[in-house]
Amino acid sequence: xxxxxxxxxxxxxAVLSLFMMLVTGFGLYYVVNTTIxxxxxxxxxxxxxxxxxxxxxxxxxxxxxxxxxxxxxYEWIEINHYDDSFPQNSxxxxxxxxxxxxxxxxxxxxxxxxxTTLLVRGEPHLLEIYEEVAAWERISMTVLLSVLGxxxxxxxxxxxxxxxxxxxxxxxFYDTVDRLEKISSPTQVGEPFPETNTYEIRVLNRALNTMLxxxxxxxxxxxxxxxxxxxxxxxPLSIIRQKTEKILSSPEKMDWKSIERLNEIQHTAVRLxxxxxxxxxxSRVENRQYEMKDEICITEVIKQVLNELGDFVELKGLTxxxxxxxxxxxxxxxELIHSAQYNIIQxxxxxxQEGGTVVITVGxxxxxxxxxxxxxxxxxxxxxxxRVFDRFKKGEKxxxxxxxxxxxxxxxxxxxxxxHGFRCKAExxxxxxxxVSIFF
Amino acid sequence: xxxxxxxxxxxxxxxLEEQLLEEQFTVDTALDFARAEDWIAGxxxxxxxxxxxxxxxxxxxxxxxxxxxxxxEDTAIIILTARGEIDDRVQGLELxxxxxxSKPFAxxxxxxxxxxxxxxxFKISDNVITIGRLSVHLDHLQVSFEGxxxxxxxxxxxxxxxxxxxxxxxxxxxxxxEHIWGxxxxxxxxxxxINSHMKNIRKKLAETGVPDLIETVYGIGYKLNGYExx
Numbered sequence: 001x002x003x004x005x006x007x008x009x010x011x012x013x014a015v016l017s018l019f020m021m022l023v024t025g026f027g028l029y030y031v032v033n034t035t036i037x038x039x040x041x042x043x044x045x046x047x048x049x050x051x052x053x054x055x056x057x058x059x060x061x062x063x064x065x066x067x068x069x070x071x072x073x074y075e076w077i078e079i080n081h082y083d084d085s086f087p088q089n090s091x092x093x094x095x096x097x098x099x100x101x102x103x104x105x106x107x108x109x110x111x112x113x114x115x116t117t118l119l120v121r122g123e124p125h126l127l128e129i130y131e132e133v134a135a136w137e138r139i140s141m142t143v144l145l146s147v148l149g150x151x152x153x154x155x156x157x158x159x160x161x162x163x164x165x166x167x168x169x170x171x172x173f174y175d176t177v178d179r180l181e182k183i184s185s186p187t188q189v190g191e192p193f194p195e196t197n198t199y200e201i202r203v204l205n206r207a208l209n210t211m212l213x214x215x216x217x218x219x220x221x222x223x224x225x226x227x228x229x230x231x232x233x234x235x236p237l238s239i240i241r242q243k244t245e246k247i248l249s250s251p252e253k254m255d256w257k258s259i260e261r262l263n264e265i266q267h268t269a270v271r272l273x274x275x276x277x278x279x280x281x282x283s284r285v286e287n288r289q290y291e292m293k294d295e296i297c298i299t300e301v302i303k304q305v306l307n308e309l310g311d312f313v314e315l316k317g318l319t320x321x322x323x324x325x326x327x328x329x330x331x332x333x334x335e336l337i338h339s340a341q342y343n344i345i346q347x348x349x350x351x352x353q354e355g356g357t358v359v360i361t362v363g364x365x366x367x368x369x370x371x372x373x374x375x376x377x378x379x380x381x382x383x384x385x386x387r388v389f390d391r392f393k394k395g396e397k398x399x400x401x402x403x404x405x406x407x408x409x410x411x412x413x414x415x416x417x418x419x420h421g422f423r424c425k426a427e428x429x430x431x432x433x434x435x436v437s438i439f440f
Numbered sequence: 441x442x443x444x445x446x447x448x449x450x451x452x453x454x455x456l457e458e459q460l461l462e463e464q465f466t467v468d469t470a471l472d473f474a475r476a477e478d479w480i481a482g483x484x485x486x487x488x489x490x491x492x493x494x495x496x497x498x499x500x501x502x503x504x505x506x507x508x509x510x511x512x513e514d515t516a517i518i519i520l521t522a523r524g525e526i527d528d529r530v531q532g533l534e535l536x537x538x539x540x541x542s543k544p545f546a547x548x549x550x551x552x553x554x555x556x557x558x559x560x561x562f563k564i565s566d567n568v569i570t571i572g573r574l575s576v577h578l579d580h581l582q583v584s585f586e587g588x589x590x591x592x593x594x595x596x597x598x599x600x601x602x603x604x605x606x607x608x609x610x611x612x613x614x615x616x617x618e619h620i621w622g623x624x625x626x627x628x629x630x631x632x633x634i635n636s637h638m639k640n641i642r643k644k645l646a647e648t649g650v651p652d653l654i655e656t657v658y659g660i661g662y663k664l665n666g667y668e669x670x
Binding site: 231234235237238239241242244245248249250251256259260263266267270273274276277280289291294308311312315335339342346 | 450469471474477478481482483484509595609610611612614615618620621623624625630633636637657659660661
């Protein structure tokens with residue numbers, strides 16, 4: 001379960017405080033009660049000793065003591081004949097609910113009672129001394145409730161204050177978390193994470209700044225490297241191509257095997273050149289080396305591209321259906337937009353079957369304007385469709401059959417779309433063929 | 441034929457591209473030094489229109505690069521300079537550019553200069569190349585047989601022109617494909633189309649009664665046999 005750090009701290013604090021509150025409350029109650037009973041019991045014993053003393057010194061008679069003992073308002077004494085129900089010379093304390101004056105009230109009250117034996121003129125008597133407890137119990141209950149109340153208020157106050165304090169203390173931390181959540185790519189980090197006066201967060205922010213700038217510079221170095229490498233490859237490849245072309249231009253003295261091999265060299269060199277060009281284009285796009293100031297009319301570019309690719313449409317006997325419901329004009333780089341549309345349309349032509357139909361749609365899309373091209377081919381297996389924009393697809397080799405693989409064309413489309421903030425998508429159609437779309 | 445336009449002014453760049461497309465070139469364009477460098481490193485052009493003052497570098501360095509990498513006769517270079525930049529012009533010519541044009545210039549002048557440098561590059565004396573009564577007109581972009589114009593498509597014209605300019609040389613299909621569609625097209629994809637186009641051309645020529653001059657060099661490409669009529 002997702003829970004924010006400050007909520008976790010607050011809740012665990014509140015639970016701990018509640019626990020402490022209950023322990024303190026009931027502990028206090030227990031201590032108070034124990035103390036009260038201890039005091040009562042020692043009082044009762046004192047009483048017994050007083051009676052014994054009075055009897056021994058003959059200052060009061062048994063009858064006087066019984067009479068006086070019944071008169072006390074919070075305590076009273078009863079002395080009866082000993083009836084063996086009780087062992088001699090022992091003190092027995094208990095708390096009993098009893099009614100002192102059954103003829104006046106039926107309400108019973110709690111009393112602490114001492115049962116013990118007493119020798120009066122050599123004869124054992126049973127002595128019972130009662131002392132009222134109710135008042136004491138009320139006092140301890142009041143103590144308990146007021147302590148609980150005070151603690152409860154304290155817990156609530158603590159929660160509210162903590163919420164505020166933690167919010168304040170953790171706010172730089174949450175700033176960092178929020179910014180991290182917004183980072184989508186290491187090249188778009190934006191402002192560095194700020195300095196704070198909280199040690200841990202300062203360390204965290206500094207570490208993040210260092211790491212992100214390292215990642216960013218590595219990333220940029222890598223892109224620069226790809227661009228430079230692609231460029232550096234072009235010259236040697238062009239030399240290979242020129243030399244093979246030169247050799248092949250006078251093939252009279254060559255045997256068939258050599259010609260075949262030279263053809264292969266030439267094809268591979270050409271394909272490598274294309275690959276380098278494509279990588280170069282992609283890295284230039286990713287390094288943002290293009291001006292984005294041209295006003296481009298989409299249908300106009302389509303017209304140019306179809307003009308360039310007209311030969312292929314004609315020789316393959318394709319029909320190009322144009323469904324333009326709306327004119328789209330965008331701001332961007334003309335060369336790149338041309339390149340993206342060229343790649344999409346070229347792919348559509350390439351994958352269409354002879355005599356098939358290519359449908360070019362320009363108009364309202366799902367929620368934004370769309371340029372979409374549907375080919376008249378057999379479609380792409382569903383497990384491949386999500387990967388058509390990937391740069392290098394597994395199982396695809398440079399020397400492989402390029403007729404059946406889209407190559408880097410759609411990767412170029414994707415990086416151009418990303419640069420312009422467009423979205424591109426490929427999907428199989430229910431009927432036939434694949435649709436590749438750009439949403440502007 | 442392939443051409444590269446290196447010019448940092450977008451409008452002029454565009455205009456030059458249009459003009460070259462009309463002349464049936466396959467055109468790449470560069471608005472800055474770095475882009476031009478990439479193109480020059482990887483591609484072989486028949487013609488380069490080169491502006492000397494570029495963002496990111498000096499056009500003369502590009503000129504040196506072309507001259508270092510290629511046999512100098514392979515690429516014809518016309519430098520574009522502002523009026524008055526005599527030093528640049530001189531230096532460009534010394535470094536091996538074939539001609540220069542002072543901005544602003546008129547398009548017909550550009551066309552004439554292009555034809556002139558191409559004639560020099562391919563060692564022909566006239567804008568019309570005639571082999572065995574079949575003529576390819578560099579200026580009018582036509583093909584004619586005994587003075588009679590033949591109906592050919594743009595692509596067919598490009599193919600024939602290229603074979604005529606490189607007569608008696610075997611041209612690989614890849615080279616032909618690149619000369620027509622440039623470097624963007626997928627190679628395997630385009631090779632079959634070269635065959636189809638050649639088939640169509642042969643059919644057209646045969647229908648008009650032109651003797652078959654084009655030889656298929658098995659496994660490699662095509663070759664135009666014959667000598668220019670004097």
